[in-house]
Amino acid sequence: MSKYIVVGGGLAGLMATIKLAEAGQDVLLFSIVPVKRSHSVCAQGGINAAVNIKGENDSPEIHTYDTIKGGDFLAEQPPVKEMCYAAPSIIYMFDRMGVAFSRTPEGNLDFRRFGGTLYHRTAFAGATTGQQLLYALDEQVRRWEAEGRVKKFEGWEALSVVQDDAGACRGLCAVHLSSLRVQTFPGDAVILASGGPGQIYRQSTHSMVNTGSIMSSVFQQGALFGNPEMIQIHPTAIPGNDKLRLMSESARGEGGRVWVPKTKGDKRGPKEIPEAERWYFLEEKYPVFKNLVPRDVASREIFHAVVDLGMGVGGGMAAYLDLTHIDKATLNRKLGGILEIYEKFTGEDPREVPMKVFPAMHYSMGGLWVDYEAKADGFLNRQSPRNQSTNIAGLYAIGECDYQYHGANRLGANSLLSCVFSGQLVAPAVQSYAKNLKAGEASGAVFEAERKRWEDRLSGIGRMQGRENPYALHRELGHLMVNDVSIVRENGRLKQALAKIAEFRERWNQVACVDENAWYNHPKLFINQLYNMLVAAEAITLGALERDESRGAHYKPAFPTRDDSKYMRTTLAQWTGQNVKLSFKDIDTSLYKPVTRHYD
Amino acid sequence: MSKTIELRILRQDTEESAPYWDDFSMAWSENMNVIACLMEIQLNPVNKAGKKVNPVVWESNCLEEVCGACSMLINGKPRQACTALVDRLPQPITIQPLSKFKVVRDLVVDRSPMFQALSKVKAWMPLDGTYDLGPGPKISSAQAERIYTFARCMTCGCCMEACPQYNAGSDFIGPAPLGQANLFSQHGSGALNKEERLQAVMGKGGVADCGKAQNCSKACPKDIPLTEAIAELSMETTKQMVKDLLAKGTPRNFGGPA
Numbered sequence: 030m031s032k033y034i035v036v037g038g039g040l041a042g043l044m045a046t047i048k049l050a051e052a053g054q055d056v057l058l059f060s061i062v063p064v065k066r067s068h069s070v071c072a073q074g075g076i077n078a079a080v081n082i083k084g085e086n087d088s089p090e091i092h093t094y095d096t097i098k099g100g101d102f103l104a105e106q107p108p109v110k111e112m113c114y115a116a117p118s119i120i121y122m123f124d125r126m127g128v129a130f131s132r133t134p135e136g137n138l139d140f141r142r143f144g145g146t147l148y149h150r151t152a153f154a155g156a157t158t159g160q161q162l163l164y165a166l167d168e169q170v171r172r173w174e175a176e177g178r179v180k181k182f183e184g185w186e187a188l189s190v191v192q193d194d195a196g197a198c199r200g201l202c203a204v205h206l207s208s209l210r211v212q213t214f215p216g217d218a219v220i221l222a223s224g225g226p227g228q229i230y231r232q233s234t235h236s237m238v239n240t241g242s243i244m245s246s247v248f249q250q251g252a253l254f255g256n257p258e259m260i261q262i263h264p265t266a267i268p269g270n271d272k273l274r275l276m277s278e279s280a281r282g283e284g285g286r287v288w289v290p291k292t293k294g295d296k297r298g299p300k301e302i303p304e305a306e307r308w309y310f311l312e313e314k315y316p317v318f319k320n321l322v323p324r325d326v327a328s329r330e331i332f333h334a335v336v337d338l339g340m341g342v343g344g345g346m347a348a349y350l351d352l353t354h355i356d357k358a359t360l361n362r363k364l365g366g367i368l369e370i371y372e373k374f375t376g377e378d379p380r381e382v383p384m385k386v387f388p389a390m391h392y393s394m395g396g397l398w399v400d401y402e403a404k405a406d407g408f409l410n411r412q413s414p415r416n417q418s419t420n421i422a423g424l425y426a427i428g429e430c431d432y433q434y435h436g437a438n439r440l441g442a443n444s445l446l447s448c449v450f451s452g453q454l455v456a457p458a459v460q461s462y463a464k465n466l467k468a469g470e471a472s473g474a475v476f477e478a479e480r481k482r483w484e485d486r487l488s489g490i491g492r493m494q495g496r497e498n499p500y501a502l503h504r505e506l507g508h509l510m511v512n513d514v515s516i517v518r519e520n521g522r523l524k525q526a527l528a529k530i531a532e533f534r535e536r537w538n539q540v541a542c543v544d545e546n547a548w549y550n551h552p553k554l555f556i557n558q559l560y561n562m563l564v565a566a567e568a569i570t571l572g573a574l575e576r577d578e579s580r581g582a583h584y585k586p587a588f589p590t591r592d593d594s595k596y597m598r599t600t601l602a603q604w605t606g607q608n609v610k611l612s613f614k615d616i617d618t619s620l621y622k623p624v625t626r627h628y629d
Numbered sequence: 630m631s632k633t634i635e636l637r638i639l640r641q642d643t644e645e646s647a648p649y650w651d652d653f654s655m656a657w658s659e660n661m662n663v664i665a666c667l668m669e670i671q672l673n674p675v676n677k678a679g680k681k682v683n684p685v686v687w688e689s690n691c692l693e694e695v696c697g698a699c700s701m702l703i704n705g706k707p708r709q710a711c712t713a714l715v716d717r718l719p720q721p722i723t724i725q726p727l728s729k730f731k732v733v734r735d736l737v738v739d740r741s742p743m744f745q746a747l748s749k750v751k752a753w754m755p756l757d758g759t760y761d762l763g764p765g766p767k768i769s770s771a772q773a774e775r776i777y778t779f780a781r782c783m784t785c786g787c788c789m790e791a792c793p794q795y796n797a798g799s800d801f802i803g804p805a806p807l808g809q810a811n812l813f814s815q816h817g818s819g820a821l822n823k824e825e826r827l828q829a830v831m832g833k834g835g836v837a838d839c840g841k842a843q844n845c846s847k848a849c850p851k852d853i854p855l856t857e858a859i860a861e862l863s864m865e866t867t868k869q870m871v872k873d874l875l876a877k878g879t880p881r882n883f884g885g886p887a
Contacts, residue, residue, distance in 0.1 A: 047759055062688075063744060065784055066696040124765035127754045127817045129777035136767030155777045160695050164780060168753035175748050207733055236690045270660040271668060271711075272692045370693060373712050374660075453759075500671040500684075543674050544683040548643045549734040551686055 031463040032057065034201045034216035036187045036243060038064025040159070040445060041428025042222030043166035044452025050173040052460060057214055058170070059182045059203055061238045065167045068224050068236040069448065072159025073277035073367055074143060075151035076123075076445040078116035082133070082140055087148040089114040094621060096443060099145040099323050100394070100436020101581035101591060102623040103256065103599070103616060107403035108416075108433050110620060112450040114408070119449050120152050126165035129154050131363075141363075142282045143441040145323040145628075151442040156277065156366025159445055186554060187243040189250060190219050190424055191479045193471040196251065198423035200471075202479045204487065207549045211484045213476040217463040218423045220455055221247065221397065222448075225429040229562045229569070230390035230515070231507025234266055234275045244397060244430045245561035248568070252419045254602035255398035255432030257565070258572030261439055261582050262516050263391030264327035265350050265384075267374055273389035274374060276350060277367050278441040280384075281320040283360075286351045287311050287327070288383075289334050294344040299351070299383045310334050318628040325438045325582040326628060328388040332516050335387065342385055351383035388516060392444060394435040394582065395572070397426035398601060401433070407620045409454070414462035417455040423466075425459055427451035432599075437581025490556045491547075495539030499556045502540060506533055506559075506566060514570050518585045523574040530567050537563060568602040568609045575611055576600065593623055632657035635677075635721035636666055638685055641732045648732070651685075652677040652721070663703060663710040663724065664689055687736040694850060697783025700727055700790070701736050707790035709850050727790045729797070740786050746806035747784070750829050754819050765817055772816065779812040779858060781851045788855055791848035793840055800834030804845035804855045807836055811858040814865070827862075827869040836862045 033049050035042045038060035046056045060067065079092040092113040097104055124130060124138065130152050131139040140149040154161035173179040184206045191200040191213055200215040223243045227235020248254050265280065265287075266273035281287070288307045295302060311330055312319045322330075331348050335341035342349060352360055352368075357380050360368060371379045398420060402413035409416060417425045427448070434447040513526040537560055544552045578592040579585055598613040634655050641648040654677045655669045667687055674684040689699035692711040699710040702725040704718055715722070730738035768776075788804040789795050795803040807830060813819035814826050830836045836859060845855040 051758055062690050062696070062698060063740075063784075065744070066690050066698045068691065070695045070783075071691050071693055118761040121761065121764045122759050125754070125756060125762065125817070127765070127776070127780075127813070127819055129773045129780050132768060132770045132773045134770070136769055138764070155774075155781070157695055157781065160783075161777070161780055165754075168747075169756065169759070171744075171748055172751075172753045172755075236696065237692070238690055268660065270658060271662060271665040274693050373694065374662075374714070376714070376717075498672060500668070504672070543671075546642055546683050546734070549686055549737065552684065 031055070031217040031460070032215070033459055034059065034214060034219045035222060036201065036219065037067070037222035037224060037428065039067035039069040039222060039224055039428060040163055040166060040448035041452040042220070043163070043170050044449050045220050045222060045427060045455050046179055047166060047169050047173065048453055048456030049459070050178040052456060054460065056179045057182060057216065058179055059185050059187055059201065061184070061186050061206070063183045064170065064181065065164065067163060068239055069163040069445070070157065070160040071234065071236060071275065072445050073156050073275060074279035074282065075141065075153035075158045075442045076120065076162065077143065077150050077440070077442040078120040078152060078446070079113065079148070079150055080117045080120060080138065080140065082137055083149045085148050087150055089116065091148065092116065092150060095146045096440055097436070097621045098626055099440040100438050101626050102436065102597065102618060102621070103259070103580060104436030105401060105433040106617060106620040107407055107409055108401045110407055111409040112434060112447060115450055115453070116446055119446065123162055123165055126169065128161050128165050131155070141279060142321060144278055144281070144321045144327070145440040151282070153279065156279070156364060162445055162449070187223065188483050189246045189479060190421070191471070191476050192250065192421070193475050196421065198421050200476065202483055204483065204554065206554070209487065209547065209550060209553065211480055211487065213480045215471070215476065217466060218425060218459040220425045220427060220459060221430055222428045222452065223430050225393040226562065226565050227390060227393070229506065229566050230510045231504060232269070232273045232511070233390035234263055234273055240558040240562055241430070241565050242558040242561040245565040247397070247419070247421070247424060248602070249564060249604045250421070251604070252421050252424060253398035254395065254568050256395035256572065256600050257568040257602050258576055258583055258600060259394035259437050259581065260390060260515065260569065261324055261392040261394060262328040262388045264324055264331050264388050265386035266389035267371055268347065268385060268387060269374060274370065275391070276371065276384060276386050278324070280350055280352060280364060280367065283363050284352070284355050285320060286354070287320055287331065287348055288351060289340045289342060289348050293340055296343060299349055308334070308340070315629045322628045323438055323440060325584070328516055329584060331388055347385035347387050349383035350386045352379055353381065353383060390511065390515060392439055393429060394432065394437065394439055395569070396430045396432040398599070399426050399431045399433055411454065412457050412461050414458050414465065416458040417451055418458065418462070423462065425455050427455050437583055487553055487557065491542050491550070491553050493540055493542045493556065495541050497536050497540040498543060499540045499552060499559050502533060502536060503559050503562070506530070506562065510566060510569070514573055516584065518573050518583065519587065520574060520585070523570055526570050527567065527574065530563060530570060534563050564604070571609050571611060572600045572602060591626070597623065634661070634666060634715055637721045637723045638735070639725040640685065640735045641726070642734065644731065644733060651682060657715070661715040663701070663713040663715070663722065664692060664699065666715065667710070685736065686734045695783065697785035700785045700787055701725065702727060702790070707787040707848055709785065712850065727786055729790050729795060730786065740784070743784050743786060743789065743803070743805060746802050747809055749802070750806050750810035751822065751826050752806070752809040752813050754813065754817055755822050756818065768816065776812065776816055779808055779853060782808055782853055783851065785850065787848045787850055788845035791844035793842050793844065794838055799838070801838040802830065802834050804859065807839070807862055808853060808855045808858040811862040824869060827866050830862060831866045831870060836866055839863070
């Protein structure tokens with residue numbers, strides 16, 4: 030029997046934990062927050078699976094193609110194929126776990142439409158599908174915890190992995206949030222399921238814990254970062270002060286229409302503006318997919334209408350997302366939850382008044398580079414120790430912190446799927462890896478050295494007394510990334526951003542640890558996270574600078590088309606100890622040949 | 630003159646130290662909630678008296694009222710700080726940690742007893758495994774909606790805070806775990822081990838200790854009808870008690886001779 034370490038208790042981490050426990054393995058599960066509060070709860074709209082319940086002749090093969098095309102042919106094809114074919118069984122598993130999926134009149138699972146497909150393929154549970162799926166896994170993990178298979182370390186933050194003299198990962202180094210005690214934990218393999226790096230961007234839709242800090246930390250230990258430049262901007266978020274909250278794509282899936290007034294700066298209320306004086310720009314430009322074009326397309330079009338053309342609502346930074354033409358009973362039944370959220374945070378009733386929305390940073394398609402082993406038929410060898418493995422032996426990555434499933438753009442409702450699927454795939458992989466592991470644990474010295482390194486670093490941070498407030502510096506970074514490294518990218522500004530990030534790293538040396546209390550000292554841990562965010566920000570920005578084309582979420586007006594001759598390749602970022610260095614790896618497109626991606 | 634926001638925060642430096650009030654004043658801006666105010670204190674950790682202080686520590690994660698992390702007493706009421714919009718709160722806004730749980734620091738409390746209670750009532754489906762065994766049972770839309778209503782419990786602790794029966798000195802398990810015990814006994818394979826779950830909430834500290842104050846339903850940020858669940862559970866445990874009484878002395882090896 031072996032012992033495995035899972036970092037992160039969202040959908041991916043919990044799924045991996047369950048699969049390992051079920052196989053008779055012991056799991057140590059680390060999470061900053063109680064796992065039930067993980068960011069997966071924020072996923073609203075649903076989870077994709079081609080169950081073909083609506084007689085549309087949908088199939089896993091079409092789901093695979095939609096996903097590959099949606100990602101503008103940058104996703105790794107065999108893992109996507111394996112995932113889409115596994116999707117129906119994943120839905121059924123959740124169904125057996127008691128998830129309250131919406132139902133058809135006959136009592137079957139109901140499916141709705143989402144962006145980037147013409148099929149009803151998205152199963153959903155009210156307006157909080159991610160929350161419901163997470164709870165189902167949380168309950169199963171609690172059951173394994175009660176049986177002694179799983180030990181949870183909630184309220185712990187992972188700092189790094191412990192590497193032996195050959196560089197292989199032999200365990201984890203973590204810090205306890207309240208006592209700030211640093212400790213190491215040996216394990217046969219470490220699985221990172223730590224989520225995305227949304228906090229690098231100001232007011233992203235991510236949760237507070239999504240700093241990507243541990244991902245950046247293992248990057249600095251030698252793990253490769255794949256396609257860091259691929260950042261998804263969600264087209265419809267609700268304006269807010271502390272964060273921008275998601276308005277689910279399901280609002281458009283259920284018939285929501287995006288428009289701006291045809292008259293610039295029109296001061297009339299939305300209901301006073303007659304139909305003929307509204308510009309439904311998505312419907313006009315994309316007559317087939319209409320409001321359900323993929324997210325990158327919708328985000329750019331809204332940004333173009335509001336920012337470039339200056340046609341935002343009342344001259345401001347928002348477009349309308351209108352549901353008021355749908356009867357209230359239907360809205361309450363299908364979208365009740367998300368409409369309540371809008372109402373709670375804005376004080377306006379979206380059943381009566383069109384919602385105001387604007388794009389916000391939402392998801393990182395890029396993440397730690399991971400491997401896979403394909404068979405001749407294009408599917409994966411499920412027992413291979415290579416699946417989900419980073420380039421550091423014994424270190425695996427799954428969920429949003431891996432790079433391989435979504436290419437240059439993720440389709441709505443594919444994220445919950447990739448989290449659960451990669452969590453399932455990694456369990457046999459680490460077990461195969463552990464079987465081949467040379468007997469005997471790594472020497473105690475490497476554990477002690479790593480513990481000491483972090484204890485010294487954190488006490489050093491605790492003594493920092495410079496003039497910079499770390500939270501203010503974080504905000505500056507967030508604004509920079511939103512302004513210069515998001516929806517529209519220009520090389521001049523990307524170069525400036527790189528210089529700025531280097532300057533921020535200098536200024537980081539001047540921050541003050543603004544808390545003098547040794548107990549539950551948040552600034553101490555945050556200053557470390559901030560450093561890691563600055564490193565990841567450099568990888569994102571450099572990746573964007575080097576890719577002189579437009580592909581999926583990555584859009585450069587100076588290079589408006591996709592250039593397969595040069596850029597049909599994965600960006601691989603590597604840490605030199607000082608800076609980020611890039612290399613490139615060709616994508617295997619033997620299963621699905623790249624075609625021009627259009628949705629009109 | 631620009632508007633300001635006045636906050637009074639009940640702070641506590643360590644688990645053992647005495648609590649104290651700290652006042653803060655900050656500039657108002659649009660769309661602010663209590664979380665945004667606490668973030669302002671991180672940016673400028675100076676209290677109203679002009680004294681440099683440690684930033685206030687709190688728990689939060691999603692900021693969309695789906696994770697349950699940011700429960701606090703805001704103007705005396707247990708609620709999520711993310712949906713506490715400043716423009717709708719009388720000032721000064723008082724912010725205190727939940728009082729029914731042990732304070733860790735400032736507004737951070739230890740809600741692990743709630744998670745332990747979920748274990749106690751076996752709030753899970755007794756699955757044979759996560760491998761592919763086909764779909765679950767067919768259920769009606771109405772039932773799916775009912776399950777969903779109770780399945781949205783975020784374990785935030787607002788109901789526990791509001792409940793007059795739940796406190797450090799009592800054994801009462803509290804409304805949230807009872808709601809979950811009832812939920813899992815109602816459908817799918819969860820109904821198959823309903824008896825075990827009912828037995829877990831039958832004795833001391835169980836459903837019978839509910840004082841029927843109905844504060845829990847009112848305090849729930851998700852409007853979960855907890856009192857309904859507790860009433861149902863109460864009825865079911867009574868039935869179970871009678872069943873258990875009658876079963877005493879009768880052979881349990883119904884499958885044949887042991």
